Amino acid sequence: MLFSEIPGNNKVKQELISSVKKGRIAHAQLFLGNPGNAKLSLAIAYAQFLNCEHKKEDDSCNNCYSCLMYNQLTHPDLHIIFPVLKINKIKNPISENFIAEWRKLILENPYISPQDWYQYLGVENKQGVIYKHEARDLQKKLTLKNYESAFRIVLIWMPEKMNHVTANKLLKLIEEPPNGTYILMVSEDYEQLLPTIISRTQIIKNKPFNSQEVASFLKKEKGISNEKAEIITINAKGNMNKAIQLCVDEIEEVSSIEAFQKWMQICYRVSLNELSSLTDEFAKKGRENQKVFFQYSSTVIRECLMFNVFNKELSLDNKQERFVKNFAPYINEENSVSIFERLEKAIKNIERNANPKIIFYELSLQMMRLLKVKRKLAN
Numbered sequence: 001m002l003f004s005e006i007p008g009n010n011k012v013k014q015e016l017i018s019s020v021k022k023g024r025i026a027h028a029q030l031f032l033g034n035p036g037n038a039k040l041s042l043a044i045a046y047a048q049f050l051n052c053e054h055k056k057e058d059d060s061c062n063n064c065y066s067c068l069m070y071n072q073l074t075h076p077d078l079h080i081i082f083p084v085l086k087i088n089k090i091k092n093p094i095s096e097n098f099i100a101e102w103r104k105l106i107l108e109n110p111y112i113s114p115q116d117w118y119q120y121l122g123v124e125n126k127q128g129v130i131y132k133h134e135a136r137d138l139q140k141k142l143t144l145k146n147y148e149s150a151f152r153i154v155l156i157w158m159p160e161k162m163n164h165v166t167a168n169k170l171l172k173l174i175e176e177p178p179n180g181t182y183i184l185m186v187s188e189d190y191e192q193l194l195p196t197i198i199s200r201t202q203i204i205k206n207k208p209f210n211s212q213e214v215a216s217f218l219k220k221e222k223g224i225s226n227e228k229a230e231i232i233t234i235n236a237k238g239n240m241n242k243a244i245q246l247c248v249d250e251i252e253e254v255s256s257i258e259a260f261q262k263w264m265q266i267c268y269r270v271s272l273n274e275l276s277s278l279t280d281e282f283a284k285k286g287r288e289n290q291k292v293f294f295q296y297s298s299t300v301i302r303e304c305l306m307f308n309v310f311n312k313e314l315s316l317d318n319k320q321e322r323f324v325k326n327f328a329p330y331i332n333e334e335n336s337v338s339i340f341e342r343l344e345k346a347i348k349n350i351e352r353n354a355n356p357k358i359i360f361y362e363l364s365l366q367m368m369r370l371l372k373v374k375r376k377l378a379n
């Protein structure tokens with residue numbers, strides 16, 4: 001990972017680079033920040049820069065042996081620790097048991113959350129732990145000499161997942177690592193960390209990405225159009241992980257007039273069979289997409305209302321406007337407030353991790369009723 005691959009964060013990057021140049025490197029550092037920000041990628045870029053054999057002015061060379069190893073996260077003097085789960089019949093799981101999977105996921109997206117990691121391992125609704133065997137394994141590794149490089153890095157992703165035994169075992173190491181060993185911790189939950197650990201580290205606070213950084217990353221790296229990048233950026237709220245998931249997933253599909261039209265037709269026909277298969281489809285889309293779908297639905301309903309009020313000219317070449325013109329008669333002052341409120345509520349429930357099938361099914365039943373609410377005749 002190069003510094004230049006990470007959007008924004010220029011001030012932190014400069015501080016990290018200058019600490020290396022001046023040889024003032026704290027032996028234990030804590031990269032701290034909200035989910036989906038640059039903390040892990042910065043820690044990796046920093047470790048790579050430390051070990052790069054031909055450092056450039058403000059980045060690693062990306063060409064030397066060390067850089068090539070770092071690009072795959074396989075450098076022999078890089079030890080990575082992260083929360084793991086008791087799965088696959090492994091009795092005392094440690095990071096090494098899952099390192100290939102972790103590398104693969106992080107190389108695809110260094111902004112992921114611990115939940116994404118557990119999901120990737122096929123387990124949802126379970127919390128990973130850094131177990132005490134991890135401390136023993138690391139201590140053993142650190143008694144050996146460095147393989148190739150001047151600096152040995154211990155990267156601990158989500159140290160707040162260490163249980164107390166692990167944390168206490170690692171305290172001494174964090175306070176006084178062996179010569180040439182640097183501990184880089186990457187955390188998003190400061191309050192869960194032992195105060196004794198915090199007091200022994202230098203803290204590097206990382207801000208969320210700003211909208212411009214997210215938007216230009218999406219356009220440049222993911223080839224997303226201006227318009228879509230804008231929608232995704234609003235929804236991602238500075239969380240790059242969310243932004244990436246929104247473009248990897250079916251943002252095109254969930255925010256399309258076809259998807260909304262299909263839903264409304266099923267509701268209007270009160271077709272429970274079709275609704276049940278549509279509910280299954282909806283449940284598979286992932287929470288971010290589900291939210292976007294409801295937000296998009298709200299936008300279309302609002303356009304219908306505007307059309308009714310102002311009766312403005314719509315372009316018939318535009319799919320969305322064509323639909324709005326046809327659908328507007330079903331939206332009126334009697335049902336629109338209710339529809340908006342229910343869409344809002346559905347979005348909140350998705351955020352609260354409620355069951356998406358129940359949310360979608362119930363909302364659809366309400367829509368079936370609301371679409372039949374006729375406009376009161378003016379006297």
Ligand SMILES: [Zn+2]
Binds near residue numbers: 053060067
């Ligand atoms: Zn290099």
